[in-house]
Amino acid sequence: MTKAGVDAVLAALADPTRRALLDALSARGQASASALAGDLPVSRQAIVKHLAVLEEAGLVSSERAGREVRYTLRSQALDATARWMAGLAADWDRRLATIKRLAEEPD
DSSP: OHHHHHHHHHHTTSSSHHHHHHHHHHHSSSSEEEHHHHHHSSOOOHHHHHHHHHHHHHEEEEEEEEEEEEEEOOOHHHHHHHHHHHHHHHHHHHHHHHHHHHHHHHO
């Protein structure tokens, strides 16, 4: 995943309403904006805007079914972001281990 992709995912995840939408889609598998709006104290129009941000970040996909648009969680973007974060954490673990080793060495 590119830096821009990670940035988009992290920006999308920064909003609690969008995280709640991802939780709802994870539990349901697939849902319409109307169904998702029923679970949250936010208007349907606001839900549609949040879903557009999530879709642009690659976190959800949409599919038209007649007059309804159904949204589905796409975990690949989350997986790629988690791998990036794990690599960052591993790098810091190595740095801290080096600092600890140097601090504990006798002069």
